[in-house]
Amino acid sequence: MNVRHDFTQDLHLQTDHLVISSRPVRQAARGRLRGVVFTGMALAAIWAGLHWDDPASWVIGLPTVVGGAAATALLPSAPPPAISLTGALRLTVFAIAGILSGAVDVSLSSLRPHRLRTGCLTYRTRLPDGRPRRLFALAITLLPGTLTARLERDQLTVHALDCGPSARADLDALEARIAGLFGLSLDGDHA
Numbered sequence: 001m002n003v004r005h006d007f008t009q010d011l012h013l014q015t016d017h018l019v020i021s022s023r024p025v026r027q028a029a030r031g032r033l034r035g036v037v038f039t040g041m042a043l044a045a046i047w048a049g050l051h052w053d054d055p056a057s058w059v060i061g062l063p064t065v066v067g068g069a070a071a072t073a074l075l076p077s078a079p080p081p082a083i084s085l086t087g088a089l090r091l092t093v094f095a096i097a098g099i100l101s102g103a104v105d106v107s108l109s110s111l112r113p114h115r116l117r118t119g120c121l122t123y124r125t126r127l128p129d130g131r132p133r134r135l136f137a138l139a140i141t142l143l144p145g146t147l148t149a150r151l152e153r154d155q156l157t158v159h160a161l162d163c164g165p166s167a168r169a170d171l172d173a174l175e176a177r178i179a180g181l182f183g184l185s186l187d188g189d190h191a
Helices: 021-050 053-071 085-111 133-141 165-181
Strands: 009-015 016-023 117-123 146-152 155-160
Touching: 009 053, 021 053, 085 133, 085 165, 117 165, 133 146, 133 155, 133 165, 155 165
Parallel strands: none
Antiparallel strands: 009 016, 117 155, 146 155
């Protein structure tokens, strides 16, 4: 369980009196406001994209967008992740290629179901806990015929249509791309 302690005031001791600074409070408030605005914009864009031909849908859409954006203010503030632009581009190319090859692979496999070796495989990730590991668990669904069934500490249970060596190689490649996105290096071998 992760415990986070947020202190709302920065204390500085000067000679014989205590000075209380509100700088961290203002920064946290700006971060929450930025999160609310970006979430609202994203939700509005999604709603507009899904219901572009029905302006009357905003009767439901507007309260949904406002409620979703307001809910963001309840989340704990966190610093934005450090993202590598090169890593992001590599992950994007990998994801697009994975989606396309996955569609073809799954389609062809459905025509020859007797060749499938479905099941679950266990994969121990070397990514640190937090955003990198969660993104990895979510991105596994981009790989052909795979789905994350469970994430427990550093161990993932992955359901795959083909549990052969290629599935593990695909997971290794995806893990390396996620590490590159966050500017991390992977050390050690899988158990």
